[in-house]
Every structure is written in C-alpha cells, then in structure tokens.
Amino acid sequence: MPRLTPIDPARAEGKAKALLDGVQKAFGRAPNLLRTMAHSPAALQAHLDFGKALGSGVLDAKTREAIALAVAGENGCEYCASAHTAIGGLLGVDAAELAKNLAGRSGDPKVAAILRFARAVVAKRGWVSDADLRIARLAGVGDAEITEVVAVVADSIFTNYFNHVAETEVDFPPVGTDRKAAA
DSSP states (O other): OOSSOOOOTTTOOHHHHHHHHHHHHHHSSOOHHHHHHTTSHHHHHHHHHHHHHHTTSSSOHHHHHHHHHHHHHHHTOHHHHHHHHHHHHHTTOOHHHHHHHHTTOOSSHHHHHHHHHHHHHHHTTTOOOHHHHHHHHHTTOOHHHHHHHHHHHHHHHHHHHHHHHHTOOOOSSOOOOSOOOOO
C-alpha cells in the first residue's frame, strides 16, 4: 500500500493541477509516480524539466531508457523497472534487450559500456575509478556522453528513492528486480 497517496488529477489544484494536466496531455495519462510527486509541484517540475533537458542531449531516448533500467536494477526499484521497460518497448526495444538493460548489460557494445559505467556511478556513489572512465572511453563513450550518463543516473536515483519512500503502486505491467534494498 502506498505510503504517499497519489493526487487525483481531477481534484488537483494550482501548480500541481497544471503540471498533471500537462502530463496527461503529453502521455495520455498521469502515472502514479508523477501523481504522487505532485505533492511537491517544485519536485515534479524539477523532474520533468530535467528529463526534457536531457531529451535534447547527445544520448538518444533508447540509451537513456537503458540507463534508467540499469539504475532501477541496481537500486531494486520495481516501479522504475516496470515503467522504463514499458517505455523502452514503446521505443521499439525488444524484450530480451530490455531484460539485459535491467541487469546492466546490452547487446550493443557501446551501450553495454555506458551501462557498466552507469552502474559503477551508482555503486561507487560517483567515486568512479580512472579504470572505469578508461573502459568507457575505449568503447567510444565521450565526455559529453559521460556527463549525461551521470545526469540520467542522478534523475533515476531521485525517482528510485522517491518510489522506495512512497512505496508507489506500480501502474505499468510489473517487472521484478533481482535486488531488494536492505532496510
């Protein structure tokens, strides 16, 4: 049962209503994560703006979704694993690749290097080694991509942790993770 109650978009007010109306218009519905995050319109706006800004970066949507899946897998976030699996499927990524991404792997060597690096950022709390960077660079990952990997990881950690705190009810086809965070 959720520990924070999602806001009903029909009953939302003020800035929360405007944001949720925008989400519904853009996506056809407001997922529970965003409805719950709407308790703080500032937090919801920050999350939406961060994603929008990264959408104009060097990493394409499929790679950003792969990173979000790898981070969800690393953090044991079933909500984000489910949401990003669904979104990746809408982008045309096949189920086998999505499962690999959740485990931090990919059939594409460069994406695999990006996911290894992303998981290192999570596991080492940003204190990656020179070797971690060298391995990514040897796979063709440039400085702009490294910068955006860290940004996508940061946004993903925000949503993962928020879901852990809120115990957000999964409203996508459920996808489990191999990890459960220790309480």
